[in-house]
Amino acid sequence: MSYKIKFKGPESLSGKEFTYCPGCHHGIVHRLVAEVIDELGIREKTLMVAPVGCSVFAYEFFDVDGTVAPHGRAPAVATGMKRAMPENVVFTYQGDGDLAAIGTAEILHAANRGEKITTIFINNAIYGMTGGQMAPTTLLGMKTTTSPYGRSAENEGYPLHMAELLSNLPGVAYLARTKVNKPQDVLKTKKMIKKAFLAQIEGKGFGMVEVLSTCPTNWGIPPVEANKWLEENMVPEYPLGVYVDKVGDEK
Amino acid sequence: MAEKVMVKGTEAIGEAAIRAGCRLYFGYPITPQSELTEYMSRRMPQVDGVFLQAESEVAAVNMLYGAASTGHRVMTSTSSPGYSLMQEGVSYIAGAELPVVFVNVVRGGPGLGDIQPAQSDYFQATKGGGHGDYRLVVYGPESLQEAVELTAKAFDVADKYRNPALILADGMLGQMMEPVEFPEFRDLSTLPDHSSWAMQGAKGREPHKITSFDINEYVLEQMNLRYQEKYKKIIENEQMWEEYKTDDADIIIVAYGTMGRIAKTIVNMAREKGVKAGLFRPITLWPYPYEALAKLADQAKLFFTVEMSMGQMVEDVKLAVNGKKTVEFYGRTGGVVPTPNEVLAKLMELI
Numbered sequence: 001m002s003y004k005i006k007f008k009g010p011e012s013l014s015g016k017e018f019t020y021c022p023g024c025h026h027g028i029v030h031r032l033v034a035e036v037i038d039e040l041g042i043r044e045k046t047l048m049v050a051p052v053g054c055s056v057f058a059y060e061f062f063d064v065d066g067t068v069a070p071h072g073r074a075p076a077v078a079t080g081m082k083r084a085m086p087e088n089v090v091f092t093y094q095g096d097g098d099l100a101a102i103g104t105a106e107i108l109h110a111a112n113r114g115e116k117i118t119t120i121f122i123n124n125a126i127y128g129m130t131g132g133q134m135a136p137t138t139l140l141g142m143k144t145t146t147s148p149y150g151r152s153a154e155n156e157g158y159p160l161h162m163a164e165l166l167s168n169l170p171g172v173a174y175l176a177r178t179k180v181n182k183p184q185d186v187l188k189t190k191k192m193i194k195k196a197f198l199a200q201i202e203g204k205g206f207g208m209v210e211v212l213s214t215c216p217t218n219w220g221i222p223p224v225e226a227n228k229w230l231e232e233n234m235v236p237e238y239p240l241g242v243y244v245d246k247v248g249d250e251k
Numbered sequence: 252m253a254e255k256v257m258v259k260g261t262e263a264i265g266e267a268a269i270r271a272g273c274r275l276y277f278g279y280p281i282t283p284q285s286e287l288t289e290y291m292s293r294r295m296p297q298v299d300g301v302f303l304q305a306e307s308e309v310a311a312v313n314m315l316y317g318a319a320s321t322g323h324r325v326m327t328s329t330s331s332p333g334y335s336l337m338q339e340g341v342s343y344i345a346g347a348e349l350p351v352v353f354v355n356v357v358r359g360g361p362g363l364g365d366i367q368p369a370q371s372d373y374f375q376a377t378k379g380g381g382h383g384d385y386r387l388v389v390y391g392p393e394s395l396q397e398a399v400e401l402t403a404k405a406f407d408v409a410d411k412y413r414n415p416a417l418i419l420a421d422g423m424l425g426q427m428m429e430p431v432e433f434p435e436f437r438d439l440s441t442l443p444d445h446s447s448w449a450m451q452g453a454k455g456r457e458p459h460k461i462t463s464f465d466i467n468e469y470v471l472e473q474m475n476l477r478y479q480e481k482y483k484k485i486i487e488n489e490q491m492w493e494e495y496k497t498d499d500a501d502i503i504i505v506a507y508g509t510m511g512r513i514a515k516t517i518v519n520m521a522r523e524k525g526v527k528a529g530l531f532r533p534i535t536l537w538p539y540p541y542e543a544l545a546k547l548a549d550q551a552k553l554f555f556t557v558e559m560s561m562g563q564m565v566e567d568v569k570l571a572v573n574g575k576k577t578v579e580f581y582g583r584t585g586g587v588v589p590t591p592n593e594v595l596a597k598l599m600e601l602i
Contacts, residue, residue, distance in 0.1 A: 067461040
């Protein structure tokens with residue numbers, strides 16, 4: 001009797017067990033990135049830079065050469081790699097604290113240089129690893145362990161819209177904001193991630209996909225409810241869509 | 252035999268790095284070393300190398316981390332406040348065991364300080380600077396020729412031990428001009444092969460992971476013990492110093508870098524006055540040549556440390572001498588370079 005494999009995990013995941021909480025979207029996005037790497041046939045030349053935050057172990061979850069950067073500095077580390085190895089594919093995977101707070105300068109300048117790297121940006125409006133503190137992307141009125149009375153515009157400013165901010169930079173070749181709380185969104189997100197990789201592979205410039213994600217643990221609500229909360233609260237604040245696309249449609 | 256050419260200090264170090272096979276430079280302008288950044292921006296394209304002006308020293312040091320992770324020779328240069336900004340990255344680079352060469356053209360501090368030559372970053376260079384138990388190999392050149400030679404050596408030593416190295420210069424060395432003989436260009440095919448650990452793509456092998464991180468304290472302790480083993484080897488193999496007229500000396504002046512060079516004049520002036528002075532000049536500031544200096548404790552009556560700081564290396568001199576003899580200190584700081592006459596006057600007061 002012979003068997004045919006119809007479905008399996010992506011080659012570009014190492015098989016190491018994820019450290020993420022139940023209901024967290026990191027796992028979905030990891031899988032999508034790995035599937036894209038598989039489909040593009042670039043596993044053997046991909047270099048990954050993990051951040052500091054919940055995805056600090058991400059460099060171990062992918063079956064590619066990897067490292068973990070100081071907090072916020074992944075785009076600078078990736079820049080050094082790409083400049084040294086222009087034929088390789090380099091991507092960073094960063095959360096909102098990493099990318100939109102401590103690493104604002106690094107992401108802005110990497111994007112502005114049109115650095116031929118790809119960034120996967122997880123925006124769950126909160127600091128996960130350190131235990132639910134306020135992020136630059138925390139919504140107004142949202143309670144966190146460092147905004148216990150709710151984020152106020154007067155004291156903490158406004159939710160930072162990174163996709164909109166970066167979309168003004170000519171160095172950006174692909175930029176989209178998406179979510180993965182529904183199956184059709186997952187499929188859409190995979191296509192976006194692929195384009196963000198193609199932006200560097202085709203030498204067009206910087207590519208980034210911002211993924212609105214849940215953090216049931218630190219939001220303090222069950223996973224199903226978290227998906228709903230994301231839909232009702234984050235999506236209105238952070239409009240979904242393709243902000244920059246110089247890659248074009250797949251042939 | 253190559254001929255001598257007249258060059259500025261910062262440019263001498265830059266050219267030496269290129270000749271040592273460095274083809275990647277990331278930096279941020281800061282006085283008094285911006286000429287090195289400028290020099291690299293001109294030279295790198297001529298040798299098919301990469302020059303990139305970073306948005307900050309913080310970004311620059313992380314670009315070094317990335318480039319070094321791929322197993323390529325890479326350097327940056329900066330000055331005191333800029334090197335302070337880099338300390339987070341320096342710690343990560345040391346922890347991830349990446350070969351990187353740093354140049355710190357030290358200026359007066361603390362804080363914004365000024366732009367004149369100083370040696371007040373000795374503690375930062377040799378005792379840490381960033382967080383954690385780590386060491387950099389630190390060279391303190393006294394002349395441009397020595398800076399050129401130590402730059403090449405810094406790359407070799409960084410590669411050999413997979414450890415960052417630092418050229419600790421000062422604004423005097425950076426800004427002065429003198430004749431220098433450069434070595435030949437290193438054949439890039441002879442550079443060390445780092446393919447056994449570097450991130451170059453997991454083709455036909457298991458993926459390489461580069462990290463200074465482990466959440467398990469026992470594993471992290473093992474990583475640290477491995478670093479310590481490496482540091483022990485560096486201590487055994489890499490100490491460098493110069494002794495000048497120490498054979499019959501009973502007064503040992505201890506000074507490094509620009510101050511070490513000036514101290515040779517002071518030794519000769521003292522000898523003209525009948526004082527048997529000699530100079531001990533550490534060239535590696537880490538590993539510090541404690542034993543070589545300690546050997547002089549039997550013959551010397553007095554150790555006299557002179558620095559362009561309020562007294563930092565003097566603590567290492569005291570460790571070496573270990574209470575056997577008196578260790579005196581004289582220093583000027585804030586960018587003031589002591590003159591031979593004032594140092595000599597202080598010495599004559601002491602004896």
